[in-house]
Amino acid sequence: MHGTHTIVYKHQLSEEVFRIDVEAPLVARERKAGQFVIVMYDENFSERIPLTIADADPVRGTVTLIFQTVGASTHRLALKNPGDSVVLLGPLGNPTHIERYGWAVCVGGGIGLAPLHPIAKALKEAGNRVTVISGARTKDLLIMQDELAAIADEHIVVTDDGSFGRKALVTEPLGELCGRSPPPDIIVTIGPPIMMKFCAETTRPFGIKTLASLNTIMIDGTGMCGGCRVSVGGKTKFVCVDGPEFDAHLVDWNGMLMRLGTYKEIEKEAHDRCHLEMQIESLEARDEGARAPEKEPAK
Amino acid sequence: MSHREEYTMDNAEIDLARLRSAPITPKVRMQIPPQDMPAQDPSVRRNNMDEVALGYTPAQAMLEAERCLQCKNAPCIAGCPVRIDISGFIGKIKEGDFLGAGKIIKKTNLLPSICGRVCPQETQCQAPCTVGKALHGVEKAVQIGRLERFVADYERTHGAVEVPNVASPTGKKVAIVGGGPAGLTCAADVRREGHEVTIFEAFHKSGGVMVYGIPEFRLPKVLVQSEAEVLESMGVDFELNFLVGRTRPLLSLLREDGYDAAFIGTGAGLPKFMDIPGENFVGVFSANEYLTRANLLKAYMKGKAGTPIYPSRRVAVLGGGNVAMDSARMALRLGADEVRVLYRRTREEMPARAEEVGHAIEEGIIFDFLKSPTRVLGDDKGKVAALEVLSYELGEPDDSGRRRPVPVRGSEEIVPFDTVIVAIGNESNPLISQTTPELQVDRHGHIIVNERQKTSIDRVYAGGDIVLGSATVILAMGEGRLAAQAINEILQ
Numbered sequence: 051m052h053g054t055h056t057i058v059y060k061h062q063l064s065e066e067v068f069r070i071d072v073e074a075p076l077v078a079r080e081r082k083a084g085q086f087v088i089v090m091y092d093e094n095f096s097e098r099i100p101l102t103i104a105d106a107d108p109v110r111g112t113v114t115l116i117f118q119t120v121g122a123s124t125h126r127l128a129l130k131n132p133g134d135s136v137v138l139l140g141p142l143g144n145p146t147h148i149e150r151y152g153w154a155v156c157v158g159g160g161i162g163l164a165p166l167h168p169i170a171k172a173l174k175e176a177g178n179r180v181t182v183i184s185g186a187r188t189k190d191l192l193i194m195q196d197e198l199a200a201i202a203d204e205h206i207v208v209t210d211d212g213s214f215g216r217k218a219l220v221t222e223p224l225g226e227l228c229g230r231s232p233p234p235d236i237i238v239t240i241g242p243p244i245m246m247k248f249c250a251e252t253t254r255p256f257g258i259k260t261l262a263s264l265n266t267i268m269i270d271g272t273g274m275c276g277g278c279r280v281s282v283g284g285k286t287k288f289v290c291v292d293g294p295e296f297d298a299h300l301v302d303w304n305g306m307l308m309r310l311g312t313y314k315e316i317e318k319e320a321h322d323r324c325h326l327e328m329q330i331e332s333l334e335a336r337d338e339g340a341r342a343p344e345k346e347p348a349k
Numbered sequence: 350m351s352h353r354e355e356y357t358m359d360n361a362e363i364d365l366a367r368l369r370s371a372p373i374t375p376k377v378r379m380q381i382p383p384q385d386m387p388a389q390d391p392s393v394r395r396n397n398m399d400e401v402a403l404g405y406t407p408a409q410a411m412l413e414a415e416r417c418l419q420c421k422n423a424p425c426i427a428g429c430p431v432r433i434d435i436s437g438f439i440g441k442i443k444e445g446d447f448l449g450a451g452k453i454i455k456k457t458n459l460l461p462s463i464c465g466r467v468c469p470q471e472t473q474c475q476a477p478c479t480v481g482k483a484l485h486g487v488e489k490a491v492q493i494g495r496l497e498r499f500v501a502d503y504e505r506t507h508g509a510v511e512v513p514n515v516a517s518p519t520g521k522k523v524a525i526v527g528g529g530p531a532g533l534t535c536a537a538d539v540r541r542e543g544h545e546v547t548i549f550e551a552f553h554k555s556g557g558v559m560v561y562g563i564p565e566f567r568l569p570k571v572l573v574q575s576e577a578e579v580l581e582s583m584g585v586d587f588e589l590n591f592l593v594g595r596t597r598p599l600l601s602l603l604r605e606d607g608y609d610a611a612f613i614g615t616g617a618g619l620p621k622f623m624d625i626p627g628e629n630f631v632g633v634f635s636a637n638e639y640l641t642r643a644n645l646l647k648a649y650m651k652g653k654a655g656t657p658i659y660p661s662r663r664v665a666v667l668g669g670g671n672v673a674m675d676s677a678r679m680a681l682r683l684g685a686d687e688v689r690v691l692y693r694r695t696r697e698e699m700p701a702r703a704e705e706v707g708h709a710i711e712e713g714i715i716f717d718f719l720k721s722p723t724r725v726l727g728d729d730k731g732k733v734a735a736l737e738v739l740s741y742e743l744g745e746p747d748d749s750g751r752r753r754p755v756p757v758r759g760s761e762e763i764v765p766f767d768t769v770i771v772a773i774g775n776e777s778n779p780l781i782s783q784t785t786p787e788l789q790v791d792r793h794g795h796i797i798v799n800e801r802q803k804t805s806i807d808r809v810y811a812g813g814d815i816v817l818g819s820a821t822v823i824l825a826m827g828e829g830r831l832a833a834q835a836i837n838e839i840l841q
Contacts, residue, residue, distance in 0.1 A: 053589030097655035308731035
């Protein structure tokens with residue numbers, strides 16, 4: 051039996067944000083901007099965790115995943131180290147439709163900045179003028195900034211607490227850009243659902259086409275479970291096979307936010323327990339002193 | 350412990366000895382009652398995940414085998430989708446040659462421990478059984494499924510599972526897309542001819558519906574595992590976590606990766622919903638999702654499993670098939686106080702296996718026949734609070750020959766529930782057809798095949814639910830077998 055993949059690089063980007071590069075040559079070759087993978091930290095008891103692909107290197111045969119430790123499962127994943135194996139399935143979902151729109155505005159919030167990067171890059175390569183709005187709660191959670199700055203013709207950075215860039219929510223500069231003449235031709239937004247919802251509300255009065263990449267509850271990721279269903283334009287759609295990107299003006303955001311809370315209470319309990327376990331494990335690891343030093347990948 | 354031994358040895362062994370003390374005429378055979386299969390007590394099993402049915406003892410199996418008349422025309426065989434030599438294997442059981450019986454079954458069915466448990470025998474091999482017909486009741490037919498299960502379990506627990514012979518290498522390669530019943534069967538039959546076989550499975554375990562859908566209490570996963578191990582011993586290669594169409598396009602396997610033929614057995618797809626208001630409220634699940642969480646991801650092992658399962662008290666299951674029974678009985682085991690199955694027709698029309706319905710009733714599942722919801726009501730947090738349920742009565746027969754349920758006007762009532770599990774079947778999975786435009790599908794998205802299971806693409810075959818819609822494990826196996834024959838011919 052084959053099917054597990056080895057972590058070749060790991061880097062902690064901030065207290066809660068991790069980057070891992072996983073050896074997966076076929077996924078690295080096939081994946082396109084906007085697609086995601088499902089990862090499991092083991093083959094027996096792990097949850098199936100959908101994660102967007104931040105980057106891929108077809109030559110090295112690796113995909114880069116950036117994730118935030120928001121629950122028990124992502125915490126367990128964060129405990130994995132180079133040399134460890136994980137389950138990885140992908141690339142899943144439909145790639146972003148890339149064309150030469152003219153002026154594209156890419157809005158990313160928090161961990162959403164990671165999957166925003168390949169989309170912004172693809173839009174740039176297709177000949178668009180690209181403006182990137184990077185937003186995060188605080189400076190520490192701003193990721194992929196060098197990469198995004200390298201692509202963007204214009205890069206606007208905001209934080210909720212003003213610890214870096216402008217003290218604002220992403221919707222503030224987004225609204226200003228929409229008011230420019232001529233206005234943007236396309237808006238792409240990836241980030242927390244509540245942020246995407248308000249991005250949609252910001253652009254709606256301007257009638258500018260807005261795409262949002264949804265990260266709903268998901269089991270198989272292949273069109274079998276229906277857990278990822280969301281109402282778009284009054285029709286039930288499946289994020290895994292119909293998405294993950296949809297017209298943000300047609301998404302039933304309130305319904306989606308509600309469904310995302312399905313396991314909130316259970317997850318909180320598991321998360322708390324997990325924090326304890328993590329502390330114990332990291333103490334044990336420190337005592338053993340057995341952890342291999344992390345290495346930068348060869349470019 | 351001695352208690353149970355006494356029970357099993359006494360009754361069946363004494364009956365068998367008494368029976369065999371004189372010549373057994375057909376009339377005597379018809380007088381032997383169908384042997385019940387021992388099962389866990391309902392009040393115990395509703396609190397555990399262990400297998401419900403415990404299987405025959407050797408004496409019970411021989412006694413049941415004695416009921417078989419060994420009809421010359423063997424109508425049972427025609428009722429079996431994979432044409433097992435049923436009278437042949439039952440004859441061996443009579444002789445006490447259980448391993449011999451196993452060899453006969455394995456000629457046409459590689460997965461008897463599974464089929465013996467999940468096949469709808471009452472509509473297949475047991476339906477035309479002469480004994481059942483003579484006694485005016487299909488439930489009185491020879492219990493072929495239980496005998497098949499006995500033989501398979503005997504073989505396994507006696508370490509006598511034989512790995513089928515594999516012909517010398519032909520240098521040809523076959524890709525099997527999907528590791529469920531259709532794919533596993535096709536893989537075995539193609540491998541036997543000496544072709545290299547790779548099974549591409551999207552999940553992290555092979556077995557398809559047998560691991561994600563059918564619960565542990567009905568089909569222990571260790572059985573599916575051991576069947577997959579037989580294939581591995583035959584040299585079949587498994588590529589898990591590989592989604593053909595996404596990880597690699599189907600046609601690239603054929604054109605660039607050196608595969609000479611492919612079989613698509615991707616199984617069930619998008620779950621169907623009722624299309625009623627409120628279906629996206631929190632607490633409405635497809636049976637696929639609910640069962641996958643519980644089975645494949647082991648959500649019932651709380652504290653160990655990373656996958657959560659919704660805490661349910663009052664559960665409504667919509668549908669009347671095996672999947673509905675599995676969902677209802679799983680919800681009960683996961684701690685629900687009350688589980689009700691809402692079905693638009695009556696027990697007569699239910700497509701579920703009779704044994705599962707019986708087991709569900711014993712366990713305390715409540716059946717609301719001639720009922721179907723018209724909308725889901727939610728609370729202020731968007732969680733399911735109740736169903737509005739409409740009553741039906743049976744009218745004239747429809748195209749399927751079943752009497753059509755007709756709604757009773759004004760019969761709507763509000764019934765409180767916190768969980769709704771929708772088990773009314775699946776649409777086709779769009780993934781392979783989306784990513785393989787050359788592949789012809791019908792308007793439901795099912796792959797179109799000819800009588801040899803060949804698709805519109807040369808060297809590409811398909812079978813199972815992706816062709817049939819929601820069918821059964823055994824029908825999927827039958828199609829996998831047919832496709833394997835065709836593949837073996839073109840690779841000669």
